[in-house]
Amino acid sequence: MDGSVRLTELLDRDLKSKHGLSVSEYEILVRLSEAPERRLRMAELAEHASQSRSRLSHTCSRLESKGLVFRGGCPNDKRGVYAHLTDEGFAALDRAARDHVETVRDFFVDVIDPSDLAAIGRAFTAVNKRIAEAG
Amino acid sequence: MDGSVRLTELLDRDLKSKHGLSVSEYEILVRLSEAPERRLRMAELAEHASQSRSRLSHTCSRLESKGLVFRGGCPNDKRGVYAHLTDEGFAALDRAARDHVETVRDFFVDVIDPSDLAAIGRAFTAVNKRIAEAG
DNA sequence: CACGATTGGTTGAATCTTCAACATGTGCTC
DNA sequence: GAGCACATGTTGAAGATTCAACCAATCGTG
Numbered sequence: 394m395d396g397s398v399r400l401t402e403l404l405d406r407d408l409k410s411k412h413g414l415s416v417s418e419y420e421i422l423v424r425l426s427e428a429p430e431r432r433l434r435m436a437e438l439a440e441h442a443s444q445s446r447s448r449l450s451h452t453c454s455r456l457e458s459k460g461l462v463f464r465g466g467c468p469n470d471k472r473g474v475y476a477h478l479t480d481e482g483f484a485a486l487d488r489a490a491r492d493h494v495e496t497v498r499d500f501f502v503d504v505i506d507p508s509d510l511a512a513i514g515r516a517f518t519a520v521n522k523r524i525a526e527a528g
Numbered sequence: 529m530d531g532s533v534r535l536t537e538l539l540d541r542d543l544k545s546k547h548g549l550s551v552s553e554y555e556i557l558v559r560l561s562e563a564p565e566r567r568l569r570m571a572e573l574a575e576h577a578s579q580s581r582s583r584l585s586h587t588c589s590r591l592e593s594k595g596l597v598f599r600g601g602c603p604n605d606k607r608g609v610y611a612h613l614t615d616e617g618f619a620a621l622d623r624a625a626r627d628h629v630e631t632v633r634d635f636f637v638d639v640i641d642p643s644d645l646a647a648i649g650r651a652f653t654a655v656n657k658r659i660a661e662a663g
Numbered sequence: 664c665a666c667g668a669t670t671g672g673t674t675g676a677a678t679c680t681t682c683a684a685c686a687t688g689t690g691c692t693c
Numbered sequence: 694g695a696g697c698a699c700a701t702g703t704t705g706a707a708g709a710t711t712c713a714a715c716c717a718a719t720c721g722t723g
Contacts, residue, residue: 396652397532398578399659415709436671443533448710450673455709472671472718500662504654512647517531519639524534527635550679570702583680585703590679607688607701 400500407496412489417444418456419493422486425462425478432477434467461485535635542631547624552579553591554628557621560597560613567612569602596620 405416414422424441425431433441439449453476456462461482467473478486502510540551549557559576560566568576574584588611591597596617602608613621637645 394652395578396656396659400652400655402578403659417709434671435673443530443537445711446672447674447712451709454673467671470671470719474672500658501655504658505651506647509647509651512641512644513651516640516644516648517529517535520535520636521531523635523639524531524538552679571700580681581702582682582704586679589703605689605701609702 403500404493404496408489408493411492412485414485414489417442417448417452419486419489420444421449421452421456421476422461422478422482423490425476426483426486430477431483432475435474435476438476456482538635539628539631543624543628546627547620549620549624552577552583552587554621554624555579556584556587556591556611557596557613557617558625560611561618561621565612566618567600567610570609570611573611591617 401416408414408416408419420442421438421444424438425433435446435449435453439446442449444452453462453464457464461479463477463479465475465477467475505513536551543549543551543554555577556573556579559573560568570581570584570588574581577584579587588597588599592599596614598612598614600610600612602610640648
């Protein structure tokens with residue numbers, strides 16, 4: 394637990410100092426970039442990025458004011474809102490990701506035995522399943 | 529990563545709803561309870577709980593106003609401050625810990641194969657070492 | 664179709680964290 | 694022992710997160 398806390402703090406500082414993005418902002422950009430047409434409904438995005446809707450709403454406002462994301466309505470469901478990744482957002486993500494994956498490799502992947510990495514994957518998949526079961 | 533984020537959020541909510549303690553507050557109480565005479569210098573406590581000094585200072589103020597902790601000076605080093613666990617703090621920790629370990633067991637330990645648990649231990653020990661090396 | 668229940672999303676206030684500046688004390692060196 | 698670098702802690706303001714309240718649109722049922 395301690396190791397995982399320190400790791401995420403390190404990744405967060407790294408991303409923030411080099412690219413001015415927090416991990417949760419980065420996460421949002423990643424999910425949007427992977428989505429078809431680079432857009433997602435707010436609720437889906439919240440789910441994928443495991444953030445509360447309120448938090449996502451605030452964070453998107455910040456990203457929007459940085460010009461990395463913009464929000465537009467949804468034709469089908471008039472309540473709905475799509476978050477779109479802008480070209481500038483995609484470029485920013487691209488730059489950040491290069492550094493980020495390298496840091497992850499450096500402090501996580503490369504120091505762990507491959508079979509232990511696989512074990513971590515199995516373990517947290519099980520944890521996720523258990524949490525989903527419980528609601 | 530996603531699993532670990534969800535797990536810590538679940539543990540946090542659990543602790544907060546049942547005992548009004550955040551994980552970082554809980555962590556502080558645990559470290560103090562384990563220390564000789566149930567007291568630690570602020571800097572050591574910050575180290576053990578992997579929090580910034582500033583954050584620890586604020587959090588301790590909150591804990592102090594709840595009566596779970598109190599701060600007293602240090603005879604040797606007049607700059608120093610000891611954080612002490614009060615009896616009330618110990619009692620609160622005791623109550624919280626019973627629930628907490630059960631939740632950890634329920635959502636973490638019990639859903640993971642023991643050899644995978646061992647792998648997680650090895651892996652994050654290595655991560656910690658790597659982070660310590662880098663400073 | 665009308666009503667209540669639910670879902671999608673935003674907002675503002677309270678809380679917590681981070682960041683930079685500060686005050687104080689120690690230790691080292693000359 | 695004066696001056697300077699460094700360590701310990703605290704503070705206040707700025708930034709982020711949570712929480713509860715809210716509005717608007719959809720759904721389901723009678």
